[in-house]
Amino acid sequence: MIVVTGAAGLIGSALIAGLNLQGRTDILAVDRIDHPRKQRNLAPLRFAARLDIDEFRRRLNSGGLDDAGIRAILHMGACSDTSEQDWDYLADNNVACSQEIIRWSIDHGARCIYASSAATYGDGSLGFDDSADLFDRLRPLNPYGRSKLVVDIWARDHGLLDRVAGLRYFNVFGPNEWHKGGMRSVINKKYPEMIQTGRLTLFRSHHPDYADGAQERDFIYVKDAVAATLWLLEHPEANGVFNIGTGKARTWNDVAHAMFAAAGLPARIDYIDMPENLRAQYQYHTCARMQRLRSAGYQAEPTSLEAAIADYIGNYLAPDRHLLEQ
Template sequence: MAKKLTLVTGGAGLIGSQIIEDLNHNGNTDILVVDHLGTTEKWKNLQRNFFQDYFEKDKFESLLDSNNSLLNEISEIYHLGACSATTEKDATYLIQNNFHYTKKLAEFAVSKNIPFLYASSAATYGEGEFGYNDKAPIENLKPLNMYGYSKQLFDLYAKKMGIADKLVGLKYFNVFGYGEAHKGEMRSLVLKGYEQIRDTGKLKLFKSYKPEYKDGEQKRDFLYVKDASKISIYLLSERKYGLYNIGRGIAETWNDLANAMFAAMGKPVNVEYVEMPESLKGKYQYYTCAEMEKINQTGYPFGYTNLRDSVAEYVRLLLEETT
């Protein structure tokens, strides 16, 4: 039987569901979705998409372990499934979900010569003391939290085992967009802030505890989920193997984001700077910005949506939910 199925793990998540939507727009509905829906509202992300079949993660792992014949139909893999909570403290859980599961899938893909894309993270860069260069050696990186370390472990494993040049690894920076409502405290500030501004007319931002950064002037490389999806599909479909930063290469402040949100909602800017939880103070990134030379050299042709336009579109979609 000819291979035809696209496997998308984490297919009900923010990036995964957008990738499926874009694959649908490209005429592909031969998609196998894997996720863990649990009691969240994540299932709603599947409603807008078309696919052949769905498996819970545990069931799919059993298919992998038994070498089920369905696996012979897989032609490419987008592995977005993981625990994405940067505040998760259960290291055993993170190792199992973010490291061992990725190892198992990658080894399967390499053994069958199946194109494989996986989600690493900008969290692997820690405080950025070694920069944000995806061409630099990864061995010295020191993530600030266990989530980042669980992602770093697989990057290191792939390099050590000599398979990194047979995979597409993506260090996503601050991705936001429609389809993240299920993420609880890990939702982007755009969604949290939309609710705050809608309900109170005010947005809360963390104070700064470093003198070189004023309150709200901490910086992030914000990336719209539609752009994250386009980049992901391009790199895998064009077989551009390697480990890449996925951002815009532009660092903007939380105040910039706040201004974009108030503008999108047609309300006057009203920001309150609040204390950061003690549990975050030593694990908080004050600056992230993707160095983009490596991905630019692949010939990626589509460009990126600026912050104000992406926030405006996202807010419009949120408003449409309530009308």
């Protein structure tokens, strides 16, 4: 059996869809269903059973899953809200939960892949190198990023990184993210605005080195993030922390132009001031260093930004379709 936590979320549900496409249904889906879109994410997927995360942790820690035949845990579940300020909540939900799952997996011989985050890199001034000896230099901009870095450092310092894989996902976007509210991608949030008004708003730059809309991100389509994750599932010899991105930085203007092109509309972009509360923690540039994953053997080329956005809009946003929905 394969356990997927965060099973109703963006990456978790996409992983189950990917496993289903491989013919796998021996899956335990672990998540809290607290949004109708999360229910829709799960509805077309095939899995053996579902547990709430609290019940899963109780059974895991009490020995109730010791004989369940679990061969792998894909731990994607976490609070991913970068505005969350309750450290006690994050310390339990993101840190302690991950530590419990990693320890259990190692003790029971199960493959463990857990979600870290590119938020660990802070403002990017120290680069985006996923080497373990650089972890202590990183300064995340928010408690969410800190919670992910704490797990990476803990796994390294306890000598566990040679037996698990931690994945620093960069800007993942794609179908099944409707439930994420303010944490949805700009593509998801701005699509209705673009269709209704023929225009699209982006934040102005408040950095002298970047023009309006020229702020850069490493955008990775969720299908590509899933492909890399499932490759690591089948290659237990590949361990440590890995960046999951494209290795290419693209601008918000690139995103907007790709959206207009996918919708068959002329590009009309307006720029608005960034809220004051976001400016101090805003990343102007992210770009994954992909050498470690490539050296481990993963060679698949990511979907181009333009092709990914065209697929997302044409096959999911425009028809309001979730992954594997007919």
